[in-house]
Amino acid sequence: MIDGFMALYIFMLAAFTGYEIIGRVPVILHTPLMSGSNFVHGIVLVGAMVVLGEADTTLEKVIGFIGVFLAAGNAVGGYVVTARMLEMFRSGKDGRKESAE
Amino acid sequence: MSGIDTQWLVKAAYFAAAFLFIVGLKRMSSPKTARGGILWAGVGMLVATLATFATPQMENFILMLAAMGLATVLAWWSGKRVAMTDMPQMVALYNGMGGGAAAAIGAVELLGDGEHALAFITLAVAGSIIGAVSFSGSLIAFAKLQGWMRKPLRFGGQQAVNLVVFLATLALGGLLISGEAGGHDLILLFFLAALLFGVLMTLPIGGADMPVVISLYNALTGLAVAFEGFVLDNAAMIIAGTVVGAAGTMLTQLMARAMNRPLSNVLFSAFGESGGGGGEISGSMKPVDAADAAVMMAYGEKVIVVPGYGLAVAQAQHRLWEFCQKLIERGVKVKFAIHPVAGRMPGHMNVLLAEAGVPYELIFDLDEINNEFPSADVALVVGANDVVNPMARTNPESPIYGMPILDADKAKNVVVIKRGQGTGFSGVENALFFNDNTRMLYGDAQDVAGKLLQALKGL
Numbered sequence: 001m002i003d004g005f006m007a008l009y010i011f012m013l014a015a016f017t018g019y020e021i022i023g024r025v026p027v028i029l030h031t032p033l034m035s036g037s038n039f040v041h042g043i044v045l046v047g048a049m050v051v052l053g054e055a056d057t058t059l060e061k062v063i064g065f066i067g068v069f070l071a072a073g074n075a076v077g078g079y080v081v082t083a084r085m086l087e088m089f090r091s092g093k094d095g096r097k098e099s100a101e
Numbered sequence: 102m103s104g105i106d107t108q109w110l111v112k113a114a115y116f117a118a119a120f121l122f123i124v125g126l127k128r129m130s131s132p133k134t135a136r137g138g139i140l141w142a143g144v145g146m147l148v149a150t151l152a153t154f155a156t157p158q159m160e161n162f163i164l165m166l167a168a169m170g171l172a173t174v175l176a177w178w179s180g181k182r183v184a185m186t187d188m189p190q191m192v193a194l195y196n197g198m199g200g201g202a203a204a205a206i207g208a209v210e211l212l213g214d215g216e217h218a219l220a221f222i223t224l225a226v227a228g229s230i231i232g233a234v235s236f237s238g239s240l241i242a243f244a245k246l247q248g249w250m251r252k253p254l255r256f257g258g259q260q261a262v263n264l265v266v267f268l269a270t271l272a273l274g275g276l277l278i279s280g281e282a283g284g285h286d287l288i289l290l291f292f293l294a295a296l297l298f299g300v301l302m303t304l305p306i307g308g309a310d311m312p313v314v315i316s317l318y319n320a321l322t323g324l325a326v327a328f329e330g331f332v333l334d335n336a337a338m339i340i341a342g343t344v345v346g347a348a349g350t351m352l353t354q355l356m357a358r359a360m361n362r363p364l365s366n367v368l369f370s371a372f373g374e375s376g377g378g379g380g381e382i383s384g385s386m387k388p389v390d391a392a393d394a395a396v397m398m399a400y401g402e403k404v405i406v407v408p409g410y411g412l413a414v415a416q417a418q419h420r421l422w423e424f425c426q427k428l429i430e431r432g433v434k435v436k437f438a439i440h441p442v443a444g445r446m447p448g449h450m451n452v453l454l455a456e457a458g459v460p461y462e463l464i465f466d467l468d469e470i471n472n473e474f475p476s477a478d479v480a481l482v483v484g485a486n487d488v489v490n491p492m493a494r495t496n497p498e499s500p501i502y503g504m505p506i507l508d509a510d511k512a513k514n515v516v517v518i519k520r521g522q523g524t525g526f527s528g529v530e531n532a533l534f535f536n537d538n539t540r541m542l543y544g545d546a547q548d549v550a551g552k553l554l555q556a557l558k559g560l
Binding site: 004007010011014015016017018019021022023024025026027028029030031032033034035036037039040041042043044045046047048049050051052053054055057058059060061063064065066067068069070071072073074075076077078079080081082083084085086087088 | 123
């Protein structure tokens with residue numbers, strides 16, 4: 001395990017990063033961003049893979065299988081849905097640019 | 102390659118993934134770069150996942166690929182197929198899956214024998230509780246938004262029951278941590294208690310508050326992932342989970358603020374319970390037909406459209422925009438007013454209007470447009486209800502009192518397109534519908550928009 005204080009430092013810095021990222025996000029991006037961050041915690045997939053990969057007993061394999069299934073669903077579904085939502089901003093983006101110029 | 106080298110490769114891949122996630126999220130927080138943002142994050146996910154296969158001493162690859170394949174097909178199919186209007190519940194569903202996965206990791210770690218440091222077990226237990234709560238809570242949120250569960254479920258002493266279940270969960274977790282007791286039964290009981298708490302916590306929350314709740318569960322899943330990341334010594338999970346946990350918490354606060362409701366209020370108060378909580382409303386609802394409404398708007402100078410969830414449900418955004426284009430051709434000024442929580446989630450309505458091709462220049466948010474209502478000839482309310490309820494301004498008794506609303510009632514005329522005479526999602530009567538200058542246009546928003554268009558063409 002990562003040494004205690006180092007773990008706390010990583011936790012703190014990552015938490016500030018998260019706060020900073022969301023700081024001044026416009027309302028129109030709330031839903032896509034929620035969906036996007038939902039995709040990002042799909043990284044739980046790699047943990048579930050390791051757990052299943054190291055499972056020995058049947059029970060561990062079953063739980064590990066469920067874990068990988070759920071995590072992959074989180075990652076794939078999260079990506080598809082976010083990409084579809086953001087696709088909607090194509091025309092919007094261009095319109096914004098024109099009006100700004 | 103030797104074991105050391107592959108381990109290095111996996112770590113390098115996780116580092117790259119963490120970097121790509123942060124850049125991706127950062128880009129997603131600005132409209133100009135948002136579309137590229139998800140690609141960055143997607144590449145990060147791909148890199149991390151592929152590298153994980155190279156982790157030394159792993160087995161069960163067939164099972165792993167089967168689980169991933171099955172989930173990928175199902176999630177891809179459902180994600181592609183779902184209508185834009187149903188996005189919020191899909192986010193809830195996928196989020197719940199992530200929480201469940203974090204809980205599953207915790208379960209396997211707790212099942213494993215061998216001596217572990219106190220911090221290890223504590224984090225595994227904490228991640229399991231949070232993940233399980235997020236899992237069952239998100240599923241309830243999904244069911245509610247999907248319409249499988251229309252009414253918030255409440256009973257006497259509910260908060261006391263919830264508290265007891267919560268404390269029981271903590272106590273069971275404490276037992277696991279202390280190592281005084283163990284075994285499969287205790288672990289099973291512990292997870293059941295956590296899952297039950299997630300269900301109980303979400304049941305009493307009304308549909309109008311669901312977006313905030315989903316956002317909260319999103320943050321919780323991030324935290325659970327981070328905790329289990331510490332347990333597995335997996336830096337990608339720690340960084341991504343923590344960033345999402347913090348970002349999600351911030352986003353939850355922003356949403357709650359947009360609704361002018363403190364988070365504690367959302368979670369612990371019975372919202373929209375009474376339905377009659379707004380007191381008596383005098384007057385009656387006055388119907389109007391589509392032809393008259395179309396004339397009213399065609400000969401006005403300025404029309405402000407207030408879209409709401411009804412528009413989303415009826416998929417009326419395209420037809421409505423066609424109608425508005427005709428109005429614009431006639432020289433009528435048309436603007437769209439979007440309440441921060443119109444639809445089911447903040448920003449949801451902007452996505453729908455963008456889908457229909459409404460240019461951004463015509464879309465305004467609450468602060469920008471509220472002082473324009475008095476100069477509007479017609480406020481066209483399409484399937485919105487609570488967000489235009491003047492009682493939020495005037496009646497301290499009302500459950501939605503204090504929520505910022507669009508002042509549609511201040512327009513010279515108000516036309517409300519609405520399916521029936523029922524109350525909104527919060528279950529509160531709307532005083533706007535009884536105003537003297539309000540006309541009700543009953544029907545499905547798409548049909549009505551079609552009729553309005555027809556009537557306009559006939560002029």
